[in-house]
Amino acid sequence: MKATRPRLSMAALVLAGMAAFALAGHIAATRFIHDQQMRQLHELTEVVLHRSELAVDFATASLDDLAGRGLATCAPASLQAIRLHVYQRSAVKDVRLVNSDGSVICSAYSETLEFDKGWVDRADMLASRDSKLMLFRVEQFGGDALGVLRDIGDKKALVAILGINSSLFDIMPAELRAHGEVLLALKNGARLGEFALEADKALTHAIDFEKSSTRYPLRVIIRIDKSVLSTWNSQAYWPTMTVALALGVLFGILLSRARRMEGPVADLDRALTRGEFRPYFQPIFDLRTREIRGCEILARWLREDGTVVPPMNFIPLAESSGRIEAMTWQLLHQALTDLQPQLKADKDFKLSFNVVPRHILGAGFVETLRSTVAAARVSARQIMIEVTERDELDDLTRAAAVVGELRDYGFRVAIDDVGVGHSGLSRLKGLGANTIKIDKFFVDTITADASTTTIVEMLVALARDFHMTVVAEGIETEEQVRALVSCGVGEGQGYLVAAPLPFAGFCELMASQRTAAAISAQAAGAVLVA
Numbered sequence: 001m002k003a004t005r006p007r008l009s010m011a012a013l014v015l016a017g018m019a020a021f022a023l024a025g026h027i028a029a030t031r032f033i034h035d036q037q038m039r040q041l042h043e044l045t046e047v048v049l050h051r052s053e054l055a056v057d058f059a060t061a062s063l064d065d066l067a068g069r070g071l072a073t074c075a076p077a078s079l080q081a082i083r084l085h086v087y088q089r090s091a092v093k094d095v096r097l098v099n100s101d102g103s104v105i106c107s108a109y110s111e112t113l114e115f116d117k118g119w120v121d122r123a124d125m126l127a128s129r130d131s132k133l134m135l136f137r138v139e140q141f142g143g144d145a146l147g148v149l150r151d152i153g154d155k156k157a158l159v160a161i162l163g164i165n166s167s168l169f170d171i172m173p174a175e176l177r178a179h180g181e182v183l184l185a186l187k188n189g190a191r192l193g194e195f196a197l198e199a200d201k202a203l204t205h206a207i208d209f210e211k212s213s214t215r216y217p218l219r220v221i222i223r224i225d226k227s228v229l230s231t232w233n234s235q236a237y238w239p240t241m242t243v244a245l246a247l248g249v250l251f252g253i254l255l256s257r258a259r260r261m262e263g264p265v266a267d268l269d270r271a272l273t274r275g276e277f278r279p280y281f282q283p284i285f286d287l288r289t290r291e292i293r294g295c296e297i298l299a300r301w302l303r304e305d306g307t308v309v310p311p312m313n314f315i316p317l318a319e320s321s322g323r324i325e326a327m328t329w330q331l332l333h334q335a336l337t338d339l340q341p342q343l344k345a346d347k348d349f350k351l352s353f354n355v356v357p358r359h360i361l362g363a364g365f366v367e368t369l370r371s372t373v374a375a376a377r378v379s380a381r382q383i384m385i386e387v388t389e390r391d392e393l394d395d396l397t398r399a400a401a402v403v404g405e406l407r408d409y410g411f412r413v414a415i416d417d418v419g420v421g422h423s424g425l426s427r428l429k430g431l432g433a434n435t436i437k438i439d440k441f442f443v444d445t446i447t448a449d450a451s452t453t454t455i456v457e458m459l460v461a462l463a464r465d466f467h468m469t470v471v472a473e474g475i476e477t478e479e480q481v482r483a484l485v486s487c488g489v490g491e492g493q494g495y496l497v498a499a500p501l502p503f504a505g506f507c508e509l510m511a512s513q514r515t516a517a518a519i520s521a522q523a524a525g526a527v528l529v530a
Ligand code: C2E
Pocket: 282, 297, 298, 299, 310, 311, 312, 315, 328, 331, 354, 355, 356, 388, 416, 417, 440, 473, 474, 475, 476, 493, 494, 495, 496, 499, 500
């Protein structure tokens, strides 16, 4: 059970880590892929624009060359030279000489004039940024073209007619071809050329990328179907997710390790919050009559999984981590609540509880004790505070002052584990306690070892001198009871009568003792009557 719990919680943390990282990985991967797609599409738009600008630059260079060679005339020789020039440059379809208003004077290929659907006036042409060129659409039957006009002096101009061929648009990656369109237009909206889908495949949910030239009145638009973006260039998705999941596993393992490292103290805090520290009750009885005179409260940790943890497994940590005070008050409060009716019914019944020296010497101990006991409507006389002398009581003077204060309020104080601790017996006198508790160590050996009997006799004599009572711990046999009684020990506790019991068990024990007492009283009465 204990081993499966950490494994389960580790599995839960690993799963949680994977889920969190998978989510983060998914968000990061989709974001990354989306950003990459946007960047690529912007770049594609730029490529088309750049190619268009290059075509215009090329046309300009051609016109400059022709003008420089004095060919801006309609003389047959000039026209022939221009035709050769055009022939050598596939992008330029034709060159025309025009008037300053844009009207055509002559064409290198005069027959092409028949293919014109229209020819714009200079007023409808758009200037380049440096105003040296005018751009306009040439509508032709074989498809539209781009006219680039360059003034030659004040009266004339040369126009290069550029074919907007598919190479300009041939930039779409194969995956996007069936889902995208590319359009080149003038700034006034006149379309110059496009790579478009067939009418029945028209884009319904498209995203547009647009870019305008800073040098020429040109604009490029790329339109992409949104649906294709979920698959295009998404190769990075699964590698990213795999890395994210691996990181999630690693994170989960590290987290569960970290939790285990901060574990014990955090466990104590959780147990305190949940009230998992419970008082168990061990009877303290009169060694001669076996009558139960009180009980000692012993802490048990009742864990969620049903295990009962003994105090030695958590008291030292509670003490070193500063949780012992809260734990002690929680236990005392619970024990007082449970035992209140018993304490009220029998004013001689005493409740003993264990307090570490550090706690007693700490600020506010006496005050809190008084208010806790008063709130339970229990008399201070019925409360015994057990302080171990196993650990050295560093500040004996201060300890004695606190013991004195406690006694002034009516509380009783017992020195626990007497005989095995650091203090010499004479120091015990200085503390001013009411009771000494002889450690189980002496009870274990009292029947076998004569020197133990001597020590116990000494302790009893000393206690009598100091007006203290004596309780022996860990009594398991009748033989031990006899030996302790002959040494003069008055009270004891041990498995012989009962181990520490949960409250219900302790109530049953008390009830059976009352029944036994009633029967023996009846029997005694019967003997007397007889
Ligand atoms: P302790 O105060 O000396 O308590 C007596 C211990 O002896 C108890 O162990 C009790 O169960 C055990 N015992 C009693 N009779 C017999 C017996 O006949 N045979 C055997 N073998 N053992 C017997 P437990 O309950 O395990 O407590 C151990 C120690 O833990 C206690 O020693 C006490 O020092 C400490 N402790 C327990 N509860 C508390 C608490 O609430 N606060 C503090 N500060 N310490 C506590």
